[in-house]
Amino acid sequence: xxxxxxxxxxxxHDPTGGLRPGAGDxxxxxxxxxxxxxxxxxxxxxxxxxxxxxxxxxxxxxxxLTSAGARLTTRIAARVRLQSLRALLIAFAVVTIAWAVSxxxxxxxxxxxTRAGGLSGGWPAWVARRLLQxxxxxxxxxxxxxLVRMSARLLRRSWWVVxxxxxxxxxxxxxxxxxx
Amino acid sequence: xWESRYPALPEGQLRGDxxxxxGELGVDVTDVQVAxxxxxxxxxxxxxxxxxDHHVVVLxxxxxxxxxxxxVWVVAAHELGHVAAGDGSRRALLAxxxxxxxxALVGAAATSSRVRRRASTQQVRIADAPAVPxxxxxTVAAGVLVLPVxxxxxxxxxxxxxxxxxxxxxxxxALRSVVARSAVLYLDEPDPAWPxxxxxxxxxxxxxxxxAEAWAARERCPARRPHC
Numbered sequence: 001x002x003x004x005x006x007x008x009x010x011x012x013h014d015p016t017g018g019l020r021p022g023a024g025d026x027x028x029x030x031x032x033x034x035x036x037x038x039x040x041x042x043x044x045x046x047x048x049x050x051x052x053x054x055x056x057x058x059x060x061x062x063x064x065l066t067s068a069g070a071r072l073t074t075r076i077a078a079r080v081r082l083q084s085l086r087a088l089l090i091a092f093a094v095v096t097i098a099w100a101v102s103x104x105x106x107x108x109x110x111x112x113x114t115r116a117g118g119l120s121g122g123w124p125a126w127v128a129r130r131l132l133q134x135x136x137x138x139x140x141x142x143x144x145x146x147l148v149r150m151s152a153r154l155l156r157r158s159w160w161v162v163x164x165x166x167x168x169x170x171x172x173x174x175x176x177x178x179x180x
Numbered sequence: 181x182w183e184s185r186y187p188a189l190p191e192g193q194l195r196g197d198x199x200x201x202x203g204e205l206g207v208d209v210t211d212v213q214v215a216x217x218x219x220x221x222x223x224x225x226x227x228x229x230x231x232x233d234h235h236v237v238v239l240x241x242x243x244x245x246x247x248x249x250x251x252v253w254v255v256a257a258h259e260l261g262h263v264a265a266g267d268g269s270r271r272a273l274l275a276x277x278x279x280x281x282x283x284a285l286v287g288a289a290a291t292s293s294r295v296r297r298r299a300s301t302q303q304v305r306i307a308d309a310p311a312v313p314x315x316x317x318x319t320v321a322a323g324v325l326v327l328p329v330x331x332x333x334x335x336x337x338x339x340x341x342x343x344x345x346x347x348x349x350x351x352x353x354a355l356r357s358v359v360a361r362s363a364v365l366y367l368d369e370p371d372p373a374w375p376x377x378x379x380x381x382x383x384x385x386x387x388x389x390x391x392a393e394a395w396a397a398r399e400r401c402p403a404r405r406p407h408c
């Protein structure tokens with residue numbers, strides 16, 4: 001409801017301001033040589049990009065929403081007594097598995113990018129970017145897990161109702177800071 | 181607090197034109213700066229940073245090196261168009277509402293007995309560690325539903341900023357050439373398949389060029405273009 005209302009109020013209803021663009025030039029004014037290079041890049045890289053996304057999403061869904069996944073993840077850090085620490089370790093494990101599962105497709109995507117003449121740094125830069133991405137996933141997931149645990153423990157049944165408001169304030173604050 | 185600290189664009193016609201453009205669009209700009217990106221990338225871009233009455237237009241050095249003044253002007257007009265329309269605040273509010281919607285979806289699903297049965301978490305409380313994988317999976321699933329909505333809003337903002345740029349510069353040819361060059365540099369398909377279009381925050385190059393053509397057909401290039 002809030003998203004629908006926000007959409008109605010914030011998103012322009014007629015972004016083209018009354019202009020009615022036609023079908024447009026299918027080449028967008030790009031010459032044939034560049035167009036061939038773009039199509040080659042798309043054919044080589046897009047499937048791996050899609051695979052990266054699909055594999056990491058599938059891994060998370062399998063781990064979180066199947067009994068086999070539950071059997072696997074309940075073994076993680078089973079001996080850790082402190083529940084917050086155990087929750088964090090499980091979260092990091094799930095994120096790392098999803099990241100690792102999609103890593104071969106991501107590497108193939110990077111390799112294809114170079115072959116197709118696309119821009120990419122060397123392998124060390126690629127590895128550094130991947131590790132940074134994993135670190136960001138850990139940080140965000142860890143924060144989210146701690147927030148949910150705190151809300152659920154303090155508020156019991158209405159935990160997610162209050163959490164939606166906390167998330168609203170956090171994301172808004174983060175957006176303002178990053179906009180500056 | 182968040183002031184951009186790149187070197188200032190030297191005094192000259194382009195700097196003056198960007199200030200004039202900002203004034204025309206009602207945006208308070210305190211500086212025009214050049215981000216020295218040449219060493220790290222050949223891609224080109226520009227953005228406006230800052231809050232309240234203090235905005236700084238940042239032009240990538242690569243944009244200045246690879247473009248005509250008319251193209252730089254249309255890119256600056258596009259970015260200033262975002263500020264004039266308050267797109268930064270709109271995006272922030274939409275992101276917050278999207279995050280709220282995601283949290284609500286996760287909450288509703290996590291309390292559903294059907295989902296709990298599927299995830300084998302009937303016996304544990306939400307606050308317990310074994311519920312964590314289910315919560316992460318539900319968040320990812322909610323993200324898959326909500327993100328295309330946000331991207332669709334982003335495309336509308338970008339199209340409107342293109343229209344603002346066209347209104348401010350009356351130069352559809354410059355917009356066309358910027359869109360084409362950008363597509364070549366970023367290796368963007370001019371007309372991508374629908375899944376990629378759905379997940380893109382920008383309209384496709386074909387859509388943007390069609391907009392420029394529609395504008396050209398309407399306005400027929402009046403004489404208000406300092407760089408044509």
